[in-house]
Amino acid sequence: MSIDTSVKLYERALSLMPGGVNSPVRAFRSVGGTPLFMKRGAGAHLFDEDDNEYIDYCMSWGPLILGHADEEVVASIVETARKGTSFGTPNRFEVEIAELVTERFPSLEKVRFVNSGTEATMSAIRLARGYTGREKIIKFDGCYHGHADHLLVAGGSGLATFGVPDSAGVTEDAARDTLVVPFNDAGVLEEVLKEQGDNLAAVIMEPVPCNYGLIPPKEGYLEAVRALCDRYGVLLIFDEVITGFRLAPGGAQEYFNVRADITTLGKIIGGGLPVGAYGASKEIMGKVAPDGPIYQAGTLSGNPLAMAAGIATLQRIQSLDTYQLLGEKAERLHALMEPALDRYKGKVLFVQLESIFAIYFTALSSIESVDQVKKSNMKRFARFHGEMLQRGIYLSPSGYEVGFLSTAHDEGDLKKTAAAIEESLEAVLE
Numbered sequence: 001m002s003i004d005t006s007v008k009l010y011e012r013a014l015s016l017m018p019g020g021v022n023s024p025v026r027a028f029r030s031v032g033g034t035p036l037f038m039k040r041g042a043g044a045h046l047f048d049e050d051d052n053e054y055i056d057y058c059m060s061w062g063p064l065i066l067g068h069a070d071e072e073v074v075a076s077i078v079e080t081a082r083k084g085t086s087f088g089t090p091n092r093f094e095v096e097i098a099e100l101v102t103e104r105f106p107s108l109e110k111v112r113f114v115n116s117g118t119e120a121t122m123s124a125i126r127l128a129r130g131y132t133g134r135e136k137i138i139k140f141d142g143c144y145h146g147h148a149d150h151l152l153v154a155g156g157s158g159l160a161t162f163g164v165p166d167s168a169g170v171t172e173d174a175a176r177d178t179l180v181v182p183f184n185d186a187g188v189l190e191e192v193l194k195e196q197g198d199n200l201a202a203v204i205m206e207p208v209p210c211n212y213g214l215i216p217p218k219e220g221y222l223e224a225v226r227a228l229c230d231r232y233g234v235l236l237i238f239d240e241v242i243t244g245f246r247l248a249p250g251g252a253q254e255y256f257n258v259r260a261d262i263t264t265l266g267k268i269i270g271g272g273l274p275v276g277a278y279g280a281s282k283e284i285m286g287k288v289a290p291d292g293p294i295y296q297a298g299t300l301s302g303n304p305l306a307m308a309a310g311i312a313t314l315q316r317i318q319s320l321d322t323y324q325l326l327g328e329k330a331e332r333l334h335a336l337m338e339p340a341l342d343r344y345k346g347k348v349l350f351v352q353l354e355s356i357f358a359i360y361f362t363a364l365s366s367i368e369s370v371d372q373v374k375k376s377n378m379k380r381f382a383r384f385h386g387e388m389l390q391r392g393i394y395l396s397p398s399g400y401e402v403g404f405l406s407t408a409h410d411e412g413d414l415k416k417t418a419a420a421i422e423e424s425l426e427a428v429l430e
């Protein structure tokens with residue numbers, strides 16, 4: 001398998017862009033090797049510049065629930081683009097997608113569209129602060145909410161900690177108002193809420209953390225977080241940038257039957273184009289400009305192209321019986337992998353929630369915390385990633401990232417994947 005063209009493009013890219021990329025994980029630093037330059041996607045498959053074909057499980061990091069270049073989504077983008085890509089005025093697509101999103105998320109009566117998940121969470125925090133008049137927020141160690149300063153904060157040592165900047169360029173002041181607590185531990189959250197409740201604008205969380213591997217919430221945990229936020233009068237923000245329309249049409253809120261006060265969305269609702277959104281009750285959203293004093297704006301926000309791609313995607317999701325289909329594919333993949341997983345029990349763990357999955361090299365039989373993910377063997381994952389690539393399977397290039405199934409992955413893809421997993425585990429573990 002030659003990747004000469006990717007190697008050459010990467011050399012050019014390295015002299016032009018930091019790390020040769022426009023988003024750091026793409027640079028393959030945690031798995032090693034040359035990042036592959038893709039030129040085409042079709043269904044579950046990606047094709048690189050040297051015409052190598054891969055079964056893709058990164059799926060552009062989650063948006064492509066229907067696979068690459070879904071015909072109806074592409075047709076809608078092309079038809080819309082012919083009439084203009086941005087008017088800087090209201091357009092009918094904004095109204096239609098707002099209707100689709102608010103129908104699916106009962107906690108979201110009004111919504112504002114932005115251009116990325118980062119913008120959505122950043123704006124949601126501003127909204128929570130502006131609405132409550134309070135400054136501090138709680139986030140969870142291991143949860144990622146994009147790269148706004150006050151969210152680019154990690155936990156220090158100890159259980160409940162004041163945040164420390166997780167990146168150069170983030171000031172201590174920006175991090176100071178972000179408190180960090182461990183996920184899946186309602187006790188620590190309660191302690192902090194008891195102590196800081198009156199200063200807290202919001203608790204923000206990925207209801208299912210998907211950016212530090214996949215960490216499923218313990219039974220009853222999200223309900224406990226909801227109850228604690230109610231008790232201490234703090235807004236609960238669910239960052240559903242990944243889980244929205246992924247776990248269920250109404251995201252984690254529908255899947256776990258827990259409502260958030262403010263919700264952020266992205267990825268799937270843009271059908272592969274740059275989109276984010278945040279929304280809440282009419283009362284809370286009434287504080288957003290021009291109705292209220294909280295300013296937030298965007299030159300390309302709600303542009304017809306991204307809105308049309310989102311509408312086509314959400315309509316296809318509805319017409320395909322998507323969640324039933326994804327559930328079946330997830331079960332099938334697991335069943336096909338079972339012999340290999342059994343063979344290497346105690347060395348590798350496959351964690352799956354519906355169409356989201358993660359592979360850990362660990363002796364544990366379940367994953368509940370960031371610390372457990374940290375202790376898994378990431379070097380082994382790096383080798384495993386390379387072995388899978390050799391066999392034509394494209395996994396997200398980091399052991400801290402998750403994999404996604406799409407409706408386009410078919411039986412042949414799943415069988416090939418399971419066989420590649422068995423061989424790659426053999427190569428890495430024996």
Ligand code: PMP
Pocket residue numbers: 061115116117118119121144145146147206211239240241242266267276
């Ligand atoms: N929130 C979550 C849960 C995410 O997974 C991401 C990106 N992976 C973001 C926010 C940021 O979104 P974006 O990369 O579109 O800015």
